[in-house]
Every structure is written in structure tokens, then in C-alpha cells.
Amino acid sequence: xxxxxxxxxxxxxxxxxxxxxxxxxxxxxxxxxxxxxxxxxxxxxxxxxxxxxxxxxxxxxxxxxxxxxxxxxxxxxxxxxxxxxxxxxxxxxxxxxxxxxxxxxxxxxxxxxxxxxxxxxxxxxxxxxxxxxxxxxxxxxxxxxxxxxxxxxxxxxxxxxxxxxxxxxxxxxxxxxxxxxxxxxxxxxxxxxxxxxxxxxxxxxxxxxxxxxxxxxxxxxxxxxxxxxxxxxxxxxxxxxxxxxxxxxxxxxxxxxxxxxxxxxxxxxxxxxxxxxxxxxxxxxxxxxxxxxxxxxxxxxxxxxxxxxxxxxxxxxxxxxxxxxxxxxxxxxxxxxxxxxxxxxxxxxxxxxxxxxxxxxxxxxxxxxxxxxxxxxxxxxxxxxxxxxxxxxxxxxxxxxxxxxxxxxxxxxxxxxxxxxxxxxxxxxxxxxxxxxxxxxxxxxxxxxxxxxxxxxxxxxxxxxxxxxxxxxxxxx
Amino acid sequence: xxxxxxxxxxxxxxxxxxxxxxxxxxxxxxxxxxxxxxxxxxxxxxxxxxxxxxxxxxxxxxxxxxxxxxxxxxxxxxxxxxxxxxxxxxxxxxxxxxxxxxxxxxxxxxxxxxxxxxxxxxxxxxxxxxxxxxxxxxxxxxxxxxxxxxxxxxxxxxxxxxxxxxxxxxxxxxxxxxxxxxxxxxxxxxxxxxxxxxxxxxxxxxxxxxxxxxxxxxxxxxxxxxxxxxxxxxxxxxxxxxxxxxxxxxxxxxxxxxxxxxxxxxxxxxxxxxxxxxxxxxxxxxxxxxxxxxxxxxxxxxx
Numbered sequence: 077x078x079x080x081x082x083x084x085x086x087x088x089x090x091x092x093x094x095x096x097x098x099x100x101x102x103x104x105x106x107x108x109x110x111x112x113x114x115x116x117x118x119x120x121x122x123x124x125x126x127x128x129x130x131x132x133x134x135x136x137x138x139x140x141x142x143x144x145x146x147x148x149x150x151x152x153x154x155x156x157x158x159x160x161x162x163x164x165x166x167x168x169x170x171x172x173x174x175x176x177x178x179x180x181x182x183x184x185x186x187x188x189x190x191x192x193x194x195x196x197x198x199x200x201x202x203x204x205x206x207x208x209x210x211x212x213x214x215x216x217x218x219x220x221x222x223x224x225x226x227x228x229x230x231x232x233x234x235x236x237x238x239x240x241x242x243x244x245x246x247x248x249x250x251x252x253x254x255x256x257x258x259x260x261x262x263x264x265x266x267x268x269x270x271x272x273x274x275x276x277x278x279x280x281x282x283x284x285x286x287x288x289x290x291x292x293x294x295x296x297x298x299x300x301x302x303x304x305x306x307x308x309x310x311x312x313x314x315x316x317x318x319x320x321x322x323x324x325x326x327x328x329x330x331x332x333x334x335x336x337x338x339x340x341x342x343x344x345x346x347x348x349x350x351x352x353x354x355x356x357x358x359x360x361x362x363x364x365x366x367x368x369x370x371x372x373x374x375x376x377x378x379x380x381x382x383x384x385x386x387x388x389x390x391x392x393x394x395x396x397x398x399x400x401x402x403x404x405x406x407x408x409x410x411x412x413x414x415x416x417x418x419x420x421x422x423x424x425x426x427x428x429x430x431x432x433x434x435x436x437x438x439x440x441x442x443x444x445x446x447x448x449x450x451x452x453x454x455x456x457x458x459x460x461x462x463x464x465x466x467x468x469x470x471x472x473x474x475x476x477x478x479x480x481x482x483x484x485x486x487x488x489x490x491x492x493x494x495x496x497x498x499x500x501x502x503x504x505x506x507x508x509x510x511x512x513x514x515x516x517x518x519x520x521x522x523x524x525x526x527x528x529x530x531x532x533x534x535x536x537x538x539x540x541x542x543x544x545x546x547x548x549x550x551x552x553x
Numbered sequence: 554x555x556x557x558x559x560x561x562x563x564x565x566x567x568x569x570x571x572x573x574x575x576x577x578x579x580x581x582x583x584x585x586x587x588x589x590x591x592x593x594x595x596x597x598x599x600x601x602x603x604x605x606x607x608x609x610x611x612x613x614x615x616x617x618x619x620x621x622x623x624x625x626x627x628x629x630x631x632x633x634x635x636x637x638x639x640x641x642x643x644x645x646x647x648x649x650x651x652x653x654x655x656x657x658x659x660x661x662x663x664x665x666x667x668x669x670x671x672x673x674x675x676x677x678x679x680x681x682x683x684x685x686x687x688x689x690x691x692x693x694x695x696x697x698x699x700x701x702x703x704x705x706x707x708x709x710x711x712x713x714x715x716x717x718x719x720x721x722x723x724x725x726x727x728x729x730x731x732x733x734x735x736x737x738x739x740x741x742x743x744x745x746x747x748x749x750x751x752x753x754x755x756x757x758x759x760x761x762x763x764x765x766x767x768x769x770x771x772x773x774x775x776x777x778x779x780x781x782x783x784x785x786x787x788x789x790x791x792x793x794x795x796x797x798x799x800x801x802x803x804x805x806x807x808x809x810x811x812x813x814x815x816x817x818x819x820x821x822x823x824x825x826x827x828x829x830x831x832x833x834x835x836x837x838x839x840x841x842x843x844x845x846x847x848x849x850x851x852x853x854x855x856x
Contacts, residue, residue, distance in 0.1 A: 164707070164709065192707075194703070194707050195707050198703075198704060198707055242753075245753055245754065245755040245756075246753035246754045246755065247754065249670075249674060249753070249754035249755050249758070250670045250674040250676050252755075253666035253667070253669065253674075254667065254670055254682070256663060256666070256726075257663045257666060257667045257725075257726030258726070260663060260722070260723035260724065260725070260726055261689065261723070261724060261726050261727060263723060264697065264701060264719065264720060264723035265689055265692070265697050265723070265724050265727065267704075268696075268697040268698075268700030268701045268704060269689075269692050269696060269697050269700065271700050271703070271704065272696055272697065272699065272700035275703075337589070340582055340586065341586070343579075343582055345575070345579050345582075346582055346583070346586070352586055352590070354839060354842070355590050355593060355594065356593060357838070357842055357845075358593075358594075358597070358835060358839070359593055359597075360838070361779075361834060361838035361839060362597065362831055362834075362835060363782055363783040363803060363830065363831070363834065364783060364785070365783075365785045365803045365806070365807060366600065366827040366830070366831060367596055369807070369810070369823070369827075370596040370599060370600045370827070371596055373619045373820060374596060374599060378619065378621060379619050379621065380599065380619075380620075380621050380622070380623055382621070383621030384621075417592070417593065421593075422849070425849055425850075426849050426850060428846075429846060429850030430850065433850075478695055480786055481785060481786070484785075484786070485785070485807075505695055508695075508699070509699070509786070512699050512702075513699070513702070513790060518703065521699065525695075525696045525699065528696070529692055529696060533692075536690075
């Protein structure tokens with residue numbers, strides 16, 4: 077009974093929260109509009125004009141260069157929109173908005189391809205981005221004119237170009253520093269990511285290439301995971317579970333191994349600490365394609381390891397370490413073991429730093445309480461390391477979910493599963509790579525990328541909360 | 554000194570056994586370390602030995618495949634000579650050097666400026682930017698790479714070294730956490746006193762903060778420089794297999810062995826290439842390891 081009431085409470089709580097959300101949303105929109113209207117009403121003639129012609133406010137205040145830059149921005153933007161110039165045979169401008177929704181109607185023929193769905197989708201995203209940037213510029217143009225108004229009201233002169241540049245190096249220095257980085261991030265991270273997400277909702281696959289147009293299909297690709305007989309429905313769960321198993325073992329073996337190695341090297345009485353550490357750093361410095369391809373050849377059928385094992389009489393026939401089709405676990409275990417070689421030095425390095433920085437007052441307190449060295453080690457050193465490195469543990473779990481090199485360079489997904497692209501050792505990311513780069517199944521690739529993102533994002537949010545909790549905590553117990 | 558003597562005098566027997574057990578544990582530690590060292594150096598030594606292997610078959614051709622014995626029957630630099638005269642390796646090496654030189658300058662500038670803004674400059678949208686950066690960081694870089702490939706392909710821009718440089722450096726602004734952690738430690742009072750003396754924000758950054766930040770500058774630059782030498786996937790996706798003269802060392806050497814025709818007779822050549830790549834990179838890395846360790850430890854503790 078009590079539980080039921082609680083449930084209802086939660087429900088109504090959710091409803092009221094939804095209501096308040098819409099209320100605040102409505103209020104925000106209202107105040108924004110009012111602000112915009114008031115700004116227009118109270119502004120000078122120049123500011124009023126700048127609502128229609130960008131830069132006119134600045135020109136009115138004799139800030140000519142600034143005004144002309146705004147004016148050129150507006151003219152350029154409108155020109156692009158109305159003319160819609162063709163880039164690689166696809167218009168970029170107002171037409172792109174229509175094309176974004178239709179994704180092309182004229183397939184054309186081999187000699188005269190007409191519409192290109194892929195470019196239409198891409199240009200649609202770019203045009204929406206440009207509109208957003210234009211609106212931001214539009215707003216800043218009004219703001220800039222209004223600032224000049226206020227300067228005059230306060231009895232000052234509107235800022236000159238020289239002063240504007242000087243402020244960019246001083247109180248607005250963050251704008252100068254952030255702008256290049258933001259442009260790079262928008263073009264090479266935000267735009268591609270949005271584009272990638274959108275492709276998951278289309279039928280852009282190997283059969284819709286070139287002059288065969290593709291179209292929006294809603295959630296059909298996601299539903300294919302649960303039904304149907306395609307690659308994605310059959311291989312999804314096996315690949316996902318192996319990805320999680322791999323990430324778990326790769327993370328835990330490296331973590332435990334790294335801590336043990338760090339303790340060993342930093343042990344009291346062990347000499348030449350720096351030399352031992354350098355030996356292991358050597359393997360971090362070595363590019364992975366070298367070390368992994370070396371391992372792959374060492375373990376090959378007629379490679380040195382097999383011949384050593386055979387001459388020692390440990391095995392009669394060469395062991396297929398990385399391609400044993402009869403038992404996928406041979407390759408899987410081999411990969412996890414090789415990954416220890418790759419990853420342990422890194423954890424060792426990190427833990428060494430932490431080991432040297434254990435607060436000495438902890439040990440002093442333990443000594444006063446009469447603890448032995450061994451007790452101090454198990455009750456102070458180990459818990460301290462575990463506490464400090466928890467966020468790292470989660471980060472490296474995420475890193476292992478998307479770890480491409482180890483799998484791709486060692487096995488390339490082998491042993492294969494007949495009829496399907498995803499082999500027994502393929503992770504979500506290597507599968508995604510094969511589907512897109514080799515097989516042109518872009519839509520399914522995007523679905524897998526989104527699922528990978530959901531998994532890693534969940535884990536990252538967990539780790540973020542952990543690290544916040546860590547920052548707020550004083551002691552590690 | 555006197556104290557220890559007293560304790561020896563008091564319980565000589567126990568001290569002796571404690572010392573013995575400590576010695577045994579030390580010997581065991583060294584033994585483990587030696588075994589581990591052998592395991593860790595084993596593949597590296599094997600690659601070096603393979604690169605120096607010069608063996609001929611009955612027909613008088615150089616044997617380039619993987620063989621089952623470790624110690625070559627003949628040593629020589631034939632593979633290296635071959636590498637530099639008969640393959641595109643010199644070209645790949647120069648490509649990589651060019652890409653990594655541009656990349657490390659661009660990405661160091663981007664990373665440090667974002668880190669500094671997020672750490673020391675106060676402005677209204679700061680918290681918002683930080684949150685957006687965290688959310689963007691949740692998307693695996695791998696995901697945007699595939700999309701960048703579609704886009705570059707659609708615009709017919711793939712397969713240039715310039716595209717590769719852009720891809721490597723453009724996202725650098727998001728990797729600011731470690732450097733921000735470093736800037737956070739610089740006391741604000743130092744910057745405030747400079748402000749009182751009339752310094753502008755850019756002067757404070759250039760004349761006070763940067764000179765204090767040598768370790769983090771070197772750490773950021775080192776990783777950015779080494780990145781293109783280590784990266785395999787981005788370069789492979791963007792450059793493709795057919796444009797052999799545009800490859801970086803990682804892609805070029807990979808395709809040498811595992812190209813469309815798997816050529817098993819070039820393994821010693823491949824090994825020689827690995828050695829030529831590894832020597833400068835490993836040397837650079839080891840000579841800068843102090844800064845690397847500092848950065849790794851700081852990043853780990855920050856979470």
C-alpha cells in the first residue's frame with residue numbers, strides 16, 4: 077500500500093516538474109522577446125536600422141570597418157542563400173533546406189547523374205549551421221550598436237577599432253583564444269557527429285550508392301537489430317557481449333598487473349629503479365603498429381614461438397593462436413594476454429607517481445599507532461592507490477571498449493564467422509570500421525556508432541560523478 | 554648507528570632471520586624483474602634481429618619471410634639499403650615528419666589556449682563551454698573520423714596530407730584537461746599582482762604563465778608530435794591504400810606486408826622500417842620521459 081502511494085507521488089512529481097519546465101520555458105521565451113522588443117524601442121536610429129541592415133548601427137556611430145564587416149557578412153549570407161551555387165553538382169543555399177528533407181528526387185543516369193543524396197544531407201546540415209551562425213552574428217551586430225549607444229549616453233566616445241583590438245587582447249582575451257579552437261571543433265567534431273547520427277536514420281547502404289538515391293527511414297535501422305536476419309540482427313549480441321567481456325578483462329588485467337609492477341619496482345631495497353622503469357616505458361614509446369605486428373608474426377603458424385614450442389615437445393602441431401576457427405577463445409585469450417604487454421607499463425607509470433605521493437602523515441600516524449610495515453602497506457598504500465585511481469579505471473574501461481589497434485592489427489576480427497562480416501574477435505568499433513570503410517553499409521555503421529556512444533557515455537557519466545564525489549571528499553577512507 | 558647496535562644486541566636471532574627473509578624477497582623481486590624484462594624486450598629484440606638478418610636461399614635470393622630461428626645465420630644492413638633504395642619508405646618518412654611538424658605546432662597552440670581560458674579567465678559563458686566540451690568528449694573520436702571520411706570523400710578532398718593535418722589538429726581543443734589541471738596550480742595571486750601592475754590578459758599569458766609552464770608545453774607538444782608516427786587508423790582511412798606515395802610510415806609499412814596482395818617475403822624489410830621509425834621516436838620519448846610521467850600522473854589523479 078505504502079509503495080503504491082509512493083509511486084503515485086513520484087508520478088505526480090514528474091507531472092508537476094514537466095509543467096514547471098514548460099512554464100519556465102514559456103517565461104524565458106517571453107522575456108527574451110520582450111528584451112528584443114525593448115532593445116529595438118530604446119535604441120538610437122542606428123541601432124534601429126541595424127535590425128534591418130547589419131552594420132548600419134556601427135556605421136552610424138562612425139565605426140566604419142566594423143560596420144562594413146557586418147554588412148559584408150549579411151550581403152554574403154543572403155547572396156549564398158539566393159544564388160545557391162552548385163558545389164560538386166549540388167546546390168548549397170536555400171535549396172539545400174528542401175533537399176535536406178527530400179534527399180533528392182532525380183536519380184539521373186550513369187552518364188548524367190542528377191541528384192546526390194549524400195551531398196544533399198551534408199549541405200543541409202551545413203546550411204542549418206550557417207543559419208545558426210548568421211543569427212548569432214545578427215544579434216552581435218545589434219549588441220555592438222547598442223553598446224556604442226550606451227557609451228555615448230555615459231558621456232564617452234564609441235570605441236575605436238584600435239580599442240576593439242586592444243580589448244581582444246585583454247578583457248575579451250578568451251574570445252581571441254577560443255575562436256580558432258571552436259572553429260576546429262565545430263568543423264571536425266560537431267558537424268561530422270551530427271551528420272553521422274542522421275545517417276543512422278536513412279537507408280544509405282551498399283545498395284544505395286552513386287546515382288541510386290537514399291531516403292529517410294526513421295527508426296527502421298534500429299529495429300533491425302531486434303528482428304530480421306541481416307548481419308546486424310544476427311551478430312549484434314555476440315559482438316556486444318565480446319566487447320564488454322574484452323573491456324572488462326583488458327581493464328582489470330592491466331590495472332592489477334600495473335599496480336603489482338609499480339609496487340615491485342618501487343619496493344624498498346630494489347636498486348636501479350629508473351632503469352627498470354625505463355625498460356617498460358620503452359614499450360609505451362614504441363608505436364603500436366610495430367609491437368602488435370611483431371607479436372602477430374611471432375605467433376604465426378610457422379613463426380618462432382610455435383617452432384620453439386614444438387622443439388620443446390610441448391605441442392605436436394603448430395597452435396593457431398590468432399585464427400583457431402574451432403575455438404574462438406584461443407584467439408580471445410591470446411589477445412587479452414598480449415594486451416597485458418601493451419597496457420601494463422602505462423598503469424605502472426601512473427601508479428608509481430601515486431605511490432611516491434602517498435601523504436607521509438598517514439604513515440606517521442600509523443607508526444604512532446604501532447602498525448607494522450606490512451599493515452601500513454595493506455591498510456594505507458593499497459586503499460590509497462585504489463581510491464585515487466578509480467576514475468582512471470573507468471576511463472580505461474571506456475578506452476578499451478573503443479580500442480581499435482589491438483584487435484585490428486592482431487587478428488582483424490579473425491577467426492571469421494561464415495556468411496557474416498563480424499568475426500569472433502571483432503569489437504563494436506572494428507565491426508563498424510569494416511561495415512563502413514570496406515562494405516559501404518553506412519547506415520548500420522552509424523547505428524553501431526550510436527550504440528557505442530551510448531555505452532561509453534553512460535560509463536563516462538558514471539566516472540564524472542565519481543570524480544566529482546572524489547573532489548568533494550576530504551579523506552579516502 | 555648506536556641504536557641499531559643496541560637492537561642487534563638485544564634480539565640477534567630475530568634480526569638475522571628478518572634480514573634473511575628480506576634478502577630472499579629481494580632476490581625474488583630481482584628475479585621477477587629480470588623475467589619481466591625479458592618478456593617485454595623479447596618482441597623488440599626479435600624485430601631488431603630480423604631487420605639485420607641476411608640469409609640467401611639456394612637460388613641466391615634474399616629470404617625475407619618470418620623464419621623459425623631467432624639468431625640470423627648472416628648479419629648485414631642489406632634490408633636497410635633495400636628499404637631506402639627500392640621502396641617508398643624515404644617518402645613515407647618525410648610525409649610523416651611534415652604532418653607531425655605542422656600538427657604539433659597547431660595542436661599545442663589550440664590545446665594550451667583552451668586550457669588557459671578554462672582555467673584562468675573568468676567570463677559569463679565559461680561554465681557552459683566546459684559542460685559542452687565534456688559532452689562532446691563523450692563521443693568517441695573514432696565516430697567523427699568515419700563521418701569525416703564520408704565528408705572528405707563527398708567533397709573529393711580525401712587523400713591529401715593537408716586533410717590529415719587538419720584532422721589531427723582540429724580536435725585538439727577538446728583535449729585540454731591535463732593542461733588545465735596544470736594551469737589550475739599556478740596561484741591566482743601571481744596573475745592578480747601582474748594585473749595591478751597594468752599587464753593585460755595577453756601579456757600575463759605570454760610573459761608570466763607560459764614561461765612557468767615548460768613541463769606542460771613539452772608534454773602537450775611531445776604527444777602531438779608523436780601522434781602521427783603512432784596513428785594507424787586515421788591515416789589509413791583518409792589516405793587509402795592506392796596512394797602509396799602519400800602514406801605515413803605506419804600505413805605504408807602495414808600495406809607493405811598486408812596490402813591487397815599479402816607479401817610474406819618482405820618481413821625483414823618491414824622490420825628494418827620499424828627500426829628506422831622506432832629509433833628517433835623512442836629516443837625522443839625517453840629523453841622527454843620526465844615530462845611525460847609528470848603529465849600522466851597529473852592526468853590520472855585529476856580523473
